[in-house]
Amino acid sequence: MSASLPEFPWDTLADAKAQAAAHPDGLVDLSVGTPVDPVAPLIRDALAAAGSASGYPATAGTARLRESAVAALDRRFGITGLAEAAVLPVIGSKELIAWLPTLLGLGSTDAVVVPELAYPTYDVGARLAGAQVVRADSLTQLGPLTPSLIYLNSPSNPTGRVLGVDHLRKVVTWARDRGVLLASDECYLGLGWDAEPVSVLHPAVCDGDHTGLLAIHSLSKSSSLAGYRAGFVAGDPTVVAELLAVRKHAGMMVPTPVQAAMVAALDDDAHERQQRERYERRRAALLPAIRSAGFGVDHSEAGLYLWATRGEPCADSVRWLAGRGILVAPGDFYGPGGARHVRVALTASDERIAAAAQRLTQG
Numbered sequence: 001m002s003a004s005l006p007e008f009p010w011d012t013l014a015d016a017k018a019q020a021a022a023h024p025d026g027l028v029d030l031s032v033g034t035p036v037d038p039v040a041p042l043i044r045d046a047l048a049a050a051g052s053a054s055g056y057p058a059t060a061g062t063a064r065l066r067e068s069a070v071a072a073l074d075r076r077f078g079i080t081g082l083a084e085a086a087v088l089p090v091i092g093s094k095e096l097i098a099w100l101p102t103l104l105g106l107g108s109t110d111a112v113v114v115p116e117l118a119y120p121t122y123d124v125g126a127r128l129a130g131a132q133v134v135r136a137d138s139l140t141q142l143g144p145l146t147p148s149l150i151y152l153n154s155p156s157n158p159t160g161r162v163l164g165v166d167h168l169r170k171v172v173t174w175a176r177d178r179g180v181l182l183a184s185d186e187c188y189l190g191l192g193w194d195a196e197p198v199s200v201l202h203p204a205v206c207d208g209d210h211t212g213l214l215a216i217h218s219l220s221k222s223s224s225l226a227g228y229r230a231g232f233v234a235g236d237p238t239v240v241a242e243l244l245a246v247r248k249h250a251g252m253m254v255p256t257p258v259q260a261a262m263v264a265a266l267d268d269d270a271h272e273r274q275q276r277e278r279y280e281r282r283r284a285a286l287l288p289a290i291r292s293a294g295f296g297v298d299h300s301e302a303g304l305y306l307w308a309t310r311g312e313p314c315a316d317s318v319r320w321l322a323g324r325g326i327l328v329a330p331g332d333f334y335g336p337g338g339a340r341h342v343r344v345a346l347t348a349s350d351e352r353i354a355a356a357a358q359r360l361t362q363g
């Protein structure tokens, strides 16, 4: 099976990492985009308080968790009209994305559309199900093809591009007219800087009708819970019910203490705001510094990354930055269109970001 999957991209960065780690002031790792800030005490406390639970968790999650998710989506993103039964917790959105085509029963006669520059797991999930993958950013690129599933990702990993309401409406209408399921990966939705990201479930996009729509949410970045594995999918109640029906057999239930931690995280906006402000500060330090080093920065109006280019092959940029002790991801990890870009993550401590900014400005 692994032979049918691409080479695991991060394994190929070992040489650049060794080079960057040899810097006298140490490595600044801006490659994977893993959160570095400690989990908020109120979330840790909720996890610990649920630590004695010994029974199996329900696949659907607790009613309290689903209520909290519905309320947080309304408060934070203006999503209305979502029933609790239209929410399903998942052990991280990567796991959902890797198995969604399989859980939906897609196979060799199905096509899955992913963005031209995309988080690699969309492609992996389609391959695990044996489905075809089509890279496209516009509906006209699809021609007469009717896919079974379309992924959107706004704000985008890796480009930070935000899709506007008009664009989202057009895709929703097109997909609905053809009975195509639209899965919108919204794990960076709360991180808008120069643009305001909008959910596919927002009434301005879908007119309050969630038919054929799934929004995928993760607490990994918004609450720094990447290590807990915590996310959920929400949207079309029929599709969510189908996923639940399959998952009752297949497992992948969210552990009870993690569910309790998710409730605490979803009920509290203060720590989420604080985390957002940290990333905003790091972006403000890094953006001028990367530009001063001769990089152009495209899109990057939202999300956790700067999509940067010096007009050279990405391997050259990775090497140049590694020479300054800074490790970034080559753009071609995300699709052939990224061959001349690198992705610079905002996920390092303030001290490491300041070190990177200083090295970049000093030439």
Ligand SMILES: Cc1ncc(COP(=O)(O)O)c(C=O)c1O
Binding pocket: 033, 092, 093, 094, 095, 119, 153, 156, 157, 185, 187, 217, 218, 219, 220, 226, 230, 231
């Ligand atoms: C676009 C996108 N979707 C999903 C994920 C997975 O997040 P998690 O599995 O931690 O919820 C990531 C992680 O970086 C991502 O960039």
